[in-house]
Amino acid sequence: MAVSSGKEARIHIYFFLLLMYTISIMEFGMHFISPFADMSVLLGTRPTTTNMRHTLNEEIEFSRKMASGRNNEFIMKFTETLSNNQTSENNFASLVLKDNKIYCRKSQMKALSRGKYFVQMLRQGLMQNPIRTPDGTPWIDGIPILIKHDDSNGCYPATHIDKYGFPRLTWSVPSDMTGHDESALSSFSSPPTSWCSAIGMPSYKIWRDLKNDTNKFLSSTMNSDNVTPWSAKLSKAVWRGSTTYNNGMYGHLPFLELPRSRLVKSSMERPDLIDAGFHKLVGKFDKLQIDDTIGKMMKEVVPLKEMMRYKAIIDIDGNNWSARFPSLLCTNSVIIKITPDFVEHTTDTLQPNIHFIPSSLDNLTAVVENVMDGDNDEEMKNIVSNAYWWCHSTMRKESIAKRAVESLEKYIAAIDQHVGKGWPRGLVQKLGDDLVECSV
Numbered sequence: 001m002a003v004s005s006g007k008e009a010r011i012h013i014y015f016f017l018l019l020m021y022t023i024s025i026m027e028f029g030m031h032f033i034s035p036f037a038d039m040s041v042l043l044g045t046r047p048t049t050t051n052m053r054h055t056l057n058e059e060i061e062f063s064r065k066m067a068s069g070r071n072n073e074f075i076m077k078f079t080e081t082l083s084n085n086q087t088s089e090n091n092f093a094s095l096v097l098k099d100n101k102i103y104c105r106k107s108q109m110k111a112l113s114r115g116k117y118f119v120q121m122l123r124q125g126l127m128q129n130p131i132r133t134p135d136g137t138p139w140i141d142g143i144p145i146l147i148k149h150d151d152s153n154g155c156y157p158a159t160h161i162d163k164y165g166f167p168r169l170t171w172s173v174p175s176d177m178t179g180h181d182e183s184a185l186s187s188f189s190s191p192p193t194s195w196c197s198a199i200g201m202p203s204y205k206i207w208r209d210l211k212n213d214t215n216k217f218l219s220s221t222m223n224s225d226n227v228t229p230w231s232a233k234l235s236k237a238v239w240r241g242s243t244t245y246n247n248g249m250y251g252h253l254p255f256l257e258l259p260r261s262r263l264v265k266s267s268m269e270r271p272d273l274i275d276a277g278f279h280k281l282v283g284k285f286d287k288l289q290i291d292d293t294i295g296k297m298m299k300e301v302v303p304l305k306e307m308m309r310y311k312a313i314i315d316i317d318g319n320n321w322s323a324r325f326p327s328l329l330c331t332n333s334v335i336i337k338i339t340p341d342f343v344e345h346t347t348d349t350l351q352p353n354i355h356f357i358p359s360s361l362d363n364l365t366a367v368v369e370n371v372m373d374g375d376n377d378e379e380m381k382n383i384v385s386n387a388y389w390w391c392h393s394t395m396r397k398e399s400i401a402k403r404a405v406e407s408l409e410k411y412i413a414a415i416d417q418h419v420g421k422g423w424p425r426g427l428v429q430k431l432g433d434d435l436v437e438c439s440v
């Protein structure tokens with residue numbers, strides 16, 4: 001009895017699988033046939049009775065995943081981007097990792113845009129720290145890498161909406177994703193658990209700067225302790241910037257209510273403590289009528305070297321995240337960071353009140369008062385020194401390259417979990433007819 005009902009169940013399962021198989025062929029077209037036929041090979045199992053049950057469970061799981069739209073979206077986005085002969089309109093790029101080398105399509109190499117900096121980091125990083133793909137990963141063609149190389153990562157912190165829902169590498173991630181556990185990200189053990197599936201890459205900007213000058217960040221401040229020692233600094237916090245704001249989150253607000261405008265207004269209330277101003281009207285506000293109030297909000301540019309004449313420098317998000325933050329930490333002033341919506345991967349090893357002072361726009365005045373309080377001098381000097389050592393160990397080529405490999409490992413773990421065994425075999429070979437090692 002038990003035996004025959006087991007058989008019956010198995011027959012049902014086969015029918016179920018056949019159905020799902022048909023659906024998957026209809027969904028993906030004839031290119032994508034074969035995953036089922038290859039399942040036992042992929043899993044390294046032989047169809048003995050004990051393994052069979054395991055295999056069947058895996059297959060059911062697989063077909064469930066194949067049928068679920070989310071996972072298909074990853075495969076579709078990757079293949080669409082890889083097979084597209086034009087520059088991708090949605091600012092994605094498809095790369096392939098195989099044997100610790102990065103491949104891309106020859107015809108797309110020029111269209112990689114800022115993505116090329118990530119490729120460069122990986123090329124150096126994988127030479128220093130080759131990675132081992134997780135056991136049992138069926139990426140026989142190589143691992144599909146999907147990067148989004150424009151400013152937007154697709155995650156909206158205010159509503160917790162992820163526009164894509166599948167793993168992709170991005171320049172920034174929402175700041176509420178980076179608890180400090182996430183900074184120990186190496187190995188394949190930490191798939192994303194948060195509402196946003198974007199995975200941060202190290203900053204293209206830092207890499208670009210270091211490429212030209214390996215000492216860029218340290219040399220720019222090397223003599224600053226002689227020129228601007230703590231005791232000679234102005235007891236004020238400084239900020240300059242343009243009228244940028246995150247359109248997705250704050251686009252509905254009037255000019256004076258934007259985060260950066262609020263920062264400048266707090267300076268107008270306490271000019272003795274905060275010296276903040278716009279040096280440029282840009283974007284939607286480039287033709288803003290300069291009335292009395294706006295006129296008072298505009299100030300002369302202050303170059304970074306000059307900013308070190310102040311005890312504190314304020315950092316605040318603009319369009320998306322503040323790409324300036326890591327280089328500010330290389331100065332010899334205290335950095336006051338206004339609670340960000342987005343952060344760079346490179347800065348997720350930083351701790352508030354150790355490397356920088358956290359602030360909100362509501363308590364900024366109190367925060368600056370604290371920093372300037374002579375009783376806190378030693379603590380502030382310590383924070384400057386901690387930030388400097390962070391800069392010293394992070395803002396160099398080898399360590400950025402190493403972090404790029406860590407990002408990649410985290411990404412592989414994420415897609416392994418997201419698509420897993422559902423990856424159609426032979427696909428990359430089919431689409432990537434002119435795949436070459438990506439030497440950009």
Ligand SMILES: *[C@@H]1O[C@H](CO)[C@@H](O)[C@H](O)[C@H]1NC(C)=O
Pocket residue numbers: 083084085107
């Ligand atoms: C893309 O270009 C390749 C040759 O470079 C060609 O074989 C292929 O058909 C093109 N694909 C599309 C979608 O135009």
Ligand SMILES: *[C@@H]1O[C@H](CO)[C@@H](O)[C@H](O)[C@H]1NC(C)=O
Pocket residue numbers: 151152153154155156246247248249319320
């Ligand atoms: C990031 O910035 C771009 C360009 O300003 C903007 O279009 C996009 O909405 C921003 N992303 C998010 C998630 O708000």
Ligand SMILES: *[C@@H]1O[C@H](CO)[C@@H](O)[C@H](O)[C@H]1NC(C)=O
Pocket residue numbers: 212213
């Ligand atoms: C490279 O660095 C030098 C000085 O170190 C600078 O003069 C030059 O403008 C930089 N080039 C680029 C492309 O940033």
Ligand SMILES: *[C@@H]1O[C@H](CO)[C@@H](O)[C@H](O)[C@H]1NC(C)=O
Pocket residue numbers: 339358359360363366367370
């Ligand atoms: C100011 O706000 C930030 C962000 O919420 C918080 O971390 C910090 O402790 C506050 N500081 C003061 C002095 O209230």
